[in-house]
Amino acid sequence: DAKSSGKSQCKLYESTMAIEVKSRTLLEVELKKAVDEEQFLLYYQPLLDYKSGRITKAEALIRWDHPQYGLIPPSEFINIAEEDGLIISMGEWVLRTACEQCKTWHDNGCPLSVSVNISAIQLQNDFFAESVRNILNTTGLDPKYLELEVTESELIKRIDENIDKLKELRDMGVRIALDDFGTGYSSLSYLYMLPISDLKIDKSFIDEVCSDRRIEAIIDGIILLSKGLDLDVTAEGVEKEEQFKLLADKGCDRIQGYYISRPLEASRLEEFYTSGGAVNDFSMVL
Numbered sequence: 001d002a003k004s005s006g007k008s009q010c011k012l013y014e015s016t017m018a019i020e021v022k023s024r025t026l027l028e029v030e031l032k033k034a035v036d037e038e039q040f041l042l043y044y045q046p047l048l049d050y051k052s053g054r055i056t057k058a059e060a061l062i063r064w065d066h067p068q069y070g071l072i073p074p075s076e077f078i079n080i081a082e083e084d085g086l087i088i089s090m091g092e093w094v095l096r097t098a099c100e101q102c103k104t105w106h107d108n109g110c111p112l113s114v115s116v117n118i119s120a121i122q123l124q125n126d127f128f129a130e131s132v133r134n135i136l137n138t139t140g141l142d143p144k145y146l147e148l149e150v151t152e153s154e155l156i157k158r159i160d161e162n163i164d165k166l167k168e169l170r171d172m173g174v175r176i177a178l179d180d181f182g183t184g185y186s187s188l189s190y191l192y193m194l195p196i197s198d199l200k201i202d203k204s205f206i207d208e209v210c211s212d213r214r215i216e217a218i219i220d221g222i223i224l225l226s227k228g229l230d231l232d233v234t235a236e237g238v239e240k241e242e243q244f245k246l247l248a249d250k251g252c253d254r255i256q257g258y259y260i261s262r263p264l265e266a267s268r269l270e271e272f273y274t275s276g277g278a279v280n281d282f283s284m285v286l
């Protein structure tokens with residue numbers, strides 16, 4: 001009857017809530033432990049430079065190597081780390097590990113740049129620039145090989161403060177990329193104020209570039225705008241040959257996506273570089 005089913009629905013709802021609350025708390029505790037014990041791995045996804053046909057850069061992407069659940073993607077824990085402040089120490093680990101790795105590649109004859117995603121919470125931390133400077137000093141990595149990726153929607157919230165923080169980093173010789181471009185609500189006028197060197201077109205546009213003439217027009221506009229502002233432009237999430245051909249033809253400086261390679265372990269990235277990125281033969285396409 002209605003009364004008992006109503007009751008059982010209520011009970012179900014309560015128990016679901018309890019599980020959610022519990023798992024969230026548990027996740028926070030485990031995440032704290034994971035930061036202390038450095039239970040993380042960085043994967044590196046190669047970016048292909050269209051003009052040279054070579055891999056010139058790799059994006060560091062974090063995974064949580066959980067003792068029970070195995071590799072957990074960042075979408076499952078970055079938000080939590082941002083909310084409870086763990087992103088500061090986690091982000092520092094990411095930055096240090098990526099810079100150490102990049103220096104190792106250089107020592108092994110692979111002159112790659114590394115790009116690292118940073119959260120606005122890290123950027124706004126008073127000690128961030130100092131921490132970047134310290135990591136560059138101790139790893140011995142030339143700042144020009146480090147790129148920091150920030151998303152436009154996060155920057156907009158405290159735009160003046162963020163511009164100052166980014167300028168300080170630019171002055172150190174670090175590159176700044178605007179990630180997931182096109183997905184935020186930002187005004188185009190911010191583009192010339194931000195001290196950025198690179199712009200990454202979000203995958204959601206790339207997905208439709210071959211099927212929707214209007215999306216193609218937007219991408220044409222972004223590329224033209226990037227050239228005018230002296231920004232290097234990367235297409236993110238390129239999966240298919242037809243997308244690759246079209247974007248390369250349009251003058252995208254760099255291509256990133258499963259079509260080139262999935263994110264790889266550091267040693268595999270080095271092999272990929274050394275073999276000329278030869279999973280696909282790009283010289284055939286270019």
Ligand code: C2E
Nearest residue numbers: 061062073074075094117118119237238239256257258259
């Ligand atoms: P993002 O910075 O935009 O990174 C690109 C994401 O797209 C990565 O997902 C990558 O694996 C995925 N991807 C690349 N090419 C393709 C493709 O062709 N097809 C598909 N389906 N996916 C592709 P991932 O590694 O799961 O990272 C997701 C997001 O998590 C990143 O998006 C970034 O915003 C964040 N993230 C990753 N690592 C870190 C980190 O160390 N710190 C911070 N703060 N955020 C991070």
Ligand code: MG
Nearest residue numbers: 059117149179
């Ligand atoms: Mg990124």
Ligand code: MG
Nearest residue numbers: 117151179180
């Ligand atoms: Mg991102």
Ligand code: MG
Nearest residue numbers: 179180200236
């Ligand atoms: Mg992105």
